Amino acid sequence: MKTAALPTEDQIDVSTQYIRDSIRDAIVDRRLAPGTKLSEADVGALFNVSRTLVRGALQALSYEGLVNVEKNRGAFVAYPSPEEARQIFATRRLIEPGILREAAKHMGPSHFQHLRQLLMEEGRLMGERGQTARRAEIKASGDFHLMLASMTGNAVMQRFMDELVARSSLVIALYGQSAISSCGHQEHQDIVTAIERGDLDRACHLMIHHIDHIEADLDMRENKSSDLREAFKL
């Protein structure tokens, strides 16, 4: 499932939007490692556009928290600190139960169908092995939360969740332990079931624990070389 539609030839309308989405996908998919420098000239050459458009894309990504722009030094794929990660998940715990309740108000049979379909796909991916499958799994896991957000019909909430999920994906890619993420799938299913039964209290409860589990599966010990860099640059 490509994120950007490819016309027959490669002379697409390569706009800022397209570049932004491409880079974001690459970051969330972990094809771009955290800390990677995104040189304006290099990226521009890659997409055959001038630095102007690249700058716009990088600025947008910096607003989303996926890229850090340092004055006179350039843009880098974000390297979220453990503290940042903690804050992201704290925020999710804070708003996702509310989103769930709000979404439940607007959900009809077709919505449940969509959710179930997504969960099937998610389950299928879990069966597979390999780097690609794991990436797809992380993505699918995020899509579940995004779909719930979209069902609120509230564009503001949706945008907040977009950002939170993207940054979470980055954090998971960084600190995730490959092993246990499979339990998340069952939790998604349980949440949908609880909503379907009208037991929203239980659904919220499950959601919070689900987020707890995601966070607990991370190994966020201070590590790597880059931490020193961060420490002294600030």
Place this chain on the structure above:
Amino acid sequence: MKTAALPTEDQIDVSTQYIRDSIRDAIVDRRLAPGTKLSEADVGALFNVSRTLVRGALQALSYEGLVNVEKNRGAFVAYPSPEEARQIFATRRLIEPGILREAAKHMGPSHFQHLRQLLMEEGRLMGERGQTARRAEIKASGDFHLMLASMTGNAVMQRFMDELVARSSLVIALYGQSAISSCGHQEHQDIVTAIERGDLDRACHLMIHHIDHIEADLDMRENKSSDLREAFKL
């Protein structure tokens, strides 16, 4: 209380950041009416910078929802529809109780002092009359919520609240009925008191009703000339 410090001479370091803040303040303060066109050349001339920097500022403001950028037509001060306004307040109802609880965890005596001080200032402004005082009142009212958000120590939540408060100010400026906003002040005080007593359930309850009241005080009937404009432009 100036928002941007003015050095002795007017040859300040006029960067994108400065332009963005200036425009945002002007929008939130209602010195720029919703729907106003923000021509890149004009704004640039005003700040003595090129269109490049202005574009950056306008793009950032468009992420915040304070400005709408229409392709090949230009940037306009946002004119939030009633539906948008509804979504903004729905989102606030969803996250502010959580912010309140989170903030309460970190609050010590000095924090309460700061809050009380802000409330005093707010009360003082309420006594005065006139356009300027009303603007300051709207701003102070927002600052209360922002201060709570800052006390969570969570940068993500803080940023979300920044955006929500700014957009709320715009909505209030647009649809607000000048009369009744004074009751908000008492509600702020009641909320602080409840937190101070450790009665967080009550504080959350008060907060939600407070937001309800703000929204109820708006007159969001479809109106004005600009709505027609919007209607036909889309």
Place this chain on the structure above:
DNA sequence: TTTGGTGAAATTGTATACGATCGACTAAGC
């Protein structure tokens, strides 16, 4: 070998130039 400084190369910050698009006005035709 390490430390410190200097200069060139690379990269970003900002301004400007030019092509593209949109809107308004005018004029011609019905």
Place this chain on the structure above:
DNA sequence: GCTTAGTCGATCGTATACAATTTCACCAAA
């Protein structure tokens, strides 16, 4: 007189040029 087509001006989209800053390699001195 109203509609419609065409041109002109203004404004935006993108690329490029130039200035400012950083980075890095190289060399000299301790």
